[in-house]
Amino acid sequence: MLVLRSTEMAAVDKEAIELGYPEIILMETAGRSVAREIDTLDELDNQSDIYFLIGGGNNGGDGLVAARYLKEWGYKNLKVFLLKPGENLSGINRDNYNICRLQDVEMEVIDSEKLNEFRKILNNADIIIDGLLGTGITGDARGLAADLIGIVNDISVNVLAIDIPSGLSLDFKSETVIRADLTVTLADLKIAQAVYPGRYYCGEIIIADIGMPAKAYRKIRPDYFMLSNQEAARFLPYRTETGHKGTFGKVLIIGGSAGMAGSVSLAGEAALKMGAGMVTIALPAAIEHDVNSHSREIITEALPDENGKISLKALDKIINISNKMDLVILGPGLGQGKEIAELVENLLKKLKPPIILDADGINTVRDLEQLDKSQKKILLTPHPGEMARLYDTTIPEILENRFDYIKDFVEKTGQAIILKGADSLIGLSEGEIFINPTGNDGMATAGSGDVLAGIAGGLVAQGLDLEKAGIVASFIHGRAGDLAAEDKNRYSLVAGDLIVYLAEAINSIIK
Numbered sequence: 001m002l003v004l005r006s007t008e009m010a011a012v013d014k015e016a017i018e019l020g021y022p023e024i025i026l027m028e029t030a031g032r033s034v035a036r037e038i039d040t041l042d043e044l045d046n047q048s049d050i051y052f053l054i055g056g057g058n059n060g061g062d063g064l065v066a067a068r069y070l071k072e073w074g075y076k077n078l079k080v081f082l083l084k085p086g087e088n089l090s091g092i093n094r095d096n097y098n099i100c101r102l103q104d105v106e107m108e109v110i111d112s113e114k115l116n117e118f119r120k121i122l123n124n125a126d127i128i129i130d131g132l133l134g135t136g137i138t139g140d141a142r143g144l145a146a147d148l149i150g151i152v153n154d155i156s157v158n159v160l161a162i163d164i165p166s167g168l169s170l171d172f173k174s175e176t177v178i179r180a181d182l183t184v185t186l187a188d189l190k191i192a193q194a195v196y197p198g199r200y201y202c203g204e205i206i207i208a209d210i211g212m213p214a215k216a217y218r219k220i221r222p223d224y225f226m227l228s229n230q231e232a233a234r235f236l237p238y239r240t241e242t243g244h245k246g247t248f249g250k251v252l253i254i255g256g257s258a259g260m261a262g263s264v265s266l267a268g269e270a271a272l273k274m275g276a277g278m279v280t281i282a283l284p285a286a287i288e289h290d291v292n293s294h295s296r297e298i299i300t301e302a303l304p305d306e307n308g309k310i311s312l313k314a315l316d317k318i319i320n321i322s323n324k325m326d327l328v329i330l331g332p333g334l335g336q337g338k339e340i341a342e343l344v345e346n347l348l349k350k351l352k353p354p355i356i357l358d359a360d361g362i363n364t365v366r367d368l369e370q371l372d373k374s375q376k377k378i379l380l381t382p383h384p385g386e387m388a389r390l391y392d393t394t395i396p397e398i399l400e401n402r403f404d405y406i407k408d409f410v411e412k413t414g415q416a417i418i419l420k421g422a423d424s425l426i427g428l429s430e431g432e433i434f435i436n437p438t439g440n441d442g443m444a445t446a447g448s449g450d451v452l453a454g455i456a457g458g459l460v461a462q463g464l465d466l467e468k469a470g471i472v473a474s475f476i477h478g479r480a481g482d483l484a485a486e487d488k489n490r491y492s493l494v495a496g497d498l499i500v501y502l503a504e505a506i507n508s509i510i511k
């Protein structure tokens with residue numbers, strides 16, 4: 001699904017109106033959708049105190065429509081608090097204000113001199129409907145709107161935000177933003193609410209279909225996307241009933257070092273549980289026994305080693321093995337050092353199958369030139385630390401400018417990337433960025449990345465291209481983490497749990 005910038009959403013809105021969709025009907029549909037969501041909340045009934053905060057823009061207009069519908073549906077205790085007098089509203093907002101008056105919706109203008117009293121009033125609400133500011137905000141929230149945001153966040157009343165929590169925008173770093181429990185977003189998800197920290201302010205997000213015509217999108221060129229469950233199911237590789245091991249692909253994992261046998265095992269098991277036909281791990285001879293004793297279904301290929309790591313002497317043997325493979329995962333537990341860096345450099349040049357470059361595989365890359373722009377065949381899976389090293393910068397710098405770094409990486413290398421994090425971003429070679437909606441902080445645990453690489457590898461082995469595999473693997477990986485955290489908790493989650501819950505995660509998508 002699309003994830004739009006506020007400016008793109010506004011352009012779609014404008015185009016719909018120019019194409020002949022009357023603005024007042026758009027607002028009517030939007031407001032009614034909001035009312036419908038309020039009406040379905042279990043904790044409310046028609047005696048509940050539902051208080052609306054209404055700003056001077058169309059976000060407030062949506063709120064007025066919602067209030068009017070709830071009144072019609074028998075809600076008795078609605079109160080509408082206006083940021084400015086209804087007579088001063090313009091256009092369709094004024095129209096909706098007038099209709100509310102006709103229908104005797106209780107409305108009053110907020111007295112900015114009596115905010116202490118107003119706080120007490122708001123405290124009596126069962127729910128506050130936030131229609132103060134929407135996507136038309138410019139700069140950080142100011143004036144009375146900012147004061148009201150402060151008050152709402154200070155009292156403990158549930159908040160439903162219309163479209164976007166008031167004050168939120170991706171472009172500024174303001175903390176004057178309503179912390180909503182539920183956000184009913186109109187037409188499309190906005191980028192500010194799809195990624196952290198914005199996502200944190202939205203609570204649960206419901207996307208309300210307001211019947212925006214497809215033609216209204218023709219002038220925008222969106223580059224942000226998010227996978228829905230349905231889309232994830234559609235992306236999954238088809239499994240033919242008559243398939244055999246070969247059909248479902250062969251994954252080669254190159255990695256492991258003394259003390260780091262677990263990483264390759266985790267990646268291998270994840271690839272198998274994702275459906276790969278066969279997994280081979282090429283590893284230093286010194287740890288072959290460890291891996292064999294962990295994983296019965298995995299084939300091992302012992303390589304010449306030095307100091308517990310794969311030796312450069314192993315290069316030809318690895319290339320030989322890799323020729324029979326559909327995909328290579330290069331890097332888990334590989335270790336670092338000059339010889340490893342040389343090995344990786346050579347492998348990147350010589351390996352024929354597509355490569356998922358992970359962990360130490362990434363750490364040994366000296367500059368982006370090594371990632372061969374001529375062929376699209378590498379999926380890089382760095383966490384912010386690995387990305388910072390790649391760009392010779394700091395982690396905060398990467399975190400602040402994630403989208404820019406991904407765009408730069410894709411432009412310079414032509415390869416795909418998963419920048420891991422609370423909301424992993426997947427940058428594709430044509431410039432699109434997918435934001436991953438699944439996952440939780442419990443997954444920030446050793447080995448979690450190895451499992452992700454393994455899932456992606458299993459998908460590529462079954463025929464998915466590297467880029468789609470990156471998107472779907474992030475989704476499934478996060479879902480496995482969410483299911484594991486739900487059954488256990490976010491403290492105790494370990495990477496092995498992600499593999500245990502992989503089948504359930506896939507079920508949650510296909511069933």
Ligand SMILES: NC(=O)C1=CN([C@@H]2O[C@H](COP(=O)(O)OP(=O)(O)OC[C@H]3O[C@@H](n4cnc5c(N)ncnc54)[C@H](OP(=O)(O)O)[C@@H]3O)[C@@H](O)[C@H]2O)[C@@H](O)CC1
Nearest residue numbers: 027057058059133134135136137138139140141142145163
């Ligand atoms: N997506 C869709 O398809 C549809 C979208 N719709 C809805 O339209 C909404 C967007 O509406 P919008 O453009 O009128 O802007 P909105 O956010 O309500 O407020 C702007 C007002 O706030 C003010 N203001 C600005 N910055 C401020 C600040 N920093 N601090 C304080 N105040 C500030 C500014 O007032 P001014 O200061 O200029 O007097 C201006 O009047 C959108 O979120 C959705 O709810 C639906 O109706 C139909 C379908």
Ligand SMILES: [K+]
Nearest residue numbers: 130133164166
């Ligand atoms: K709002």
